[in-house]
Every structure is written in C-alpha cells, then in structure tokens.
Amino acid sequence: MELVYYKGLKDEPYTTAEVIAEFSGVDLDSINRLTRTHKERLEKFGKVGFEIRAMDSGQKQKVWKYNERQATVLITYLRNTEQVLDFKDALVNAFYSMKQELDQAKLSRELNKRANIGLADTIKAELPDDPHAYSNYHQLAYKYATGMTPKQLKKAKGVNSPEEALDNDQKERLERVKQNIALFILDGNDYQDIKKKLLADI
Incomplete structure (x- = not known):
C-alpha cells in the first residue's frame, strides 16, 4: 500500500x-x-473528501481522504508511539516526494505542449508584425533538415514543392527543427541567434 496518492x-x-x-x-x-x-478543524484546510468502497461482506464503507495539511493535523491527535513517530516521518517524506514527482510531470507536460506547438502558430502569435518571419524560418528549417533552401531543393529534385523531395528521415528532421525553432522563438531568441544555433549543428 502506498502512503500518498x-x-x-x-x-x-x-x-x-x-x-x-x-x-x-x-x-x-x-x-x-x-x-x-x-x-x-480539518476542513479549515479544505473539504475532507471520501469515497465509498464495497467490503467483502457486501456492505459499503466510507473511506476518508486527507490532503497534506489535513493529514498533518490529524496525525497530531495520535499518541506518539514509536510506530506513530516513524509513520509521521514517512508520511511527510511521501508527500514531499509526491509533490516533486507531480512538479516534474507538470514540467514535462508543459515542455511537450510547447514542443508540439506549430511553427506557423508560434510565429503568428509571437511575431505578428514581421511579414517575412514565416518565409525566413521556413527556409531556415529546410536548410537545417536538407542542406538546401526550398527553392534549391525544388530545382535539384525537379519537383513542384519542396515537400515532394523529402524522404521520411528528412520529413522527421524537418518537423523536429520546426519545433525547435518554435521553442527558440518562445524563449525570446531572434532570427540571427536561432540561425547561429541551428547551423552550428550542421
């Protein structure tokens, strides 16, 4: 049985x-x-929740649930045997560890959310007054993914659109770099900074 859920x-x-x-x-x-x-007293720290569980006997049982502050208050009412003291220490640590785990999960979710934002949407939201932004970053993404600009790629492959010239690996690389560019923009980097960071990896 876990201590905290x-x-x-x-x-x-x-x-x-x-x-x-x-x-x-x-x-x-x-x-x-x-x-x-x-x-x-416990409800000074939020509503005390509960859930109803079925027992083996067929009867139903109310199971109380406590947030961290409610649990901290409740266990102060217990007599301090050695087992109770050990449990108090363990419960404090369990709540702390759970909060760290949740904070990390929230951070990961936010990073994933930001990473999955479209480049076009990011440019529209962050650079609304720059009419050349999308074209510039679009070309930069292709340059990073393929070593050529869209125009160069169409000419080299004899296709009508640059997307037609990409293999699967290049398509994945292009999507990743678009996400990276979106993140760089969200972090306040300008075009020259982003170009320097990306092209340094080629």
Whole structure:
C-alpha cells in the first residue's frame, strides 16, 4: 500500500484513513472517529473528501481522504508511539516526494505542449508584425533538415514543392527543427541567434 496518492496532475496528493490506520498501528475505527470529531478543524484546510468502497461482506464503507495539511493535523491527535513517530516521518517524506514527482510531470507536460506547438502558430502569435518571419524560418528549417533552401531543393529534385523531395528521415528532421525553432522563438531568441544555433549543428 502506498502512503500518498493522486488522481490527476491538477489534483492535490492525498492519503486515506486506511493508510493512516495501517502504518500508525491505530485501528481504523479510531481514525474514523477522530475524523468525525475533528472534521470542522480539518476542513479549515479544505473539504475532507471520501469515497465509498464495497467490503467483502457486501456492505459499503466510507473511506476518508486527507490532503497534506489535513493529514498533518490529524496525525497530531495520535499518541506518539514509536510506530506513530516513524509513520509521521514517512508520511511527510511521501508527500514531499509526491509533490516533486507531480512538479516534474507538470514540467514535462508543459515542455511537450510547447514542443508540439506549430511553427506557423508560434510565429503568428509571437511575431505578428514581421511579414517575412514565416518565409525566413521556413527556409531556415529546410536548410537545417536538407542542406538546401526550398527553392534549391525544388530545382535539384525537379519537383513542384519542396515537400515532394523529402524522404521520411528528412520529413522527421524537418518537423523536429520546426519545433525547435518554435521553442527558440518562445524563449525570446531572434532570427540571427536561432540561425547561429541551428547551423552550428550542421
């Protein structure tokens, strides 16, 4: 059994009465009784949630859920046996680790979101007053992906559009560089800075 859970990236981590009972060595009925007795105090830190679970007997049981501050308050009401003290330490660490994990997941999601934004949309949003921006960055992306500008590529391959001249690897490389250019623009780099960074890798 884990000490701390979460449902989604936007939700607070939580623990449950079952977890507190199992790891503190205090019976579940006592934890439930403490929750009901001090519910008003606990709800100073948010609504105390619960879920209904079916028991093996066929009856249903309410399982209380506590956010970090509610759990911290609740466990102060437990008598400080060695097991309870060990559990308090473990629960604090578990909430801290879970928050770090969630922060990293949120960061990764944001980076993925930014990386997947289209170059054209980024230019439209970030450089609305530059009529040559899309053409310049479009040519730069092709230069990085293929070593040629779109015009040079069409001439060399005898095609009507530069896309027709690309193999699968070049198509993937072109999409990646467009995403990188979009990120560079979002980070405040100008055309010359981006060109220098990209062409240095060729």
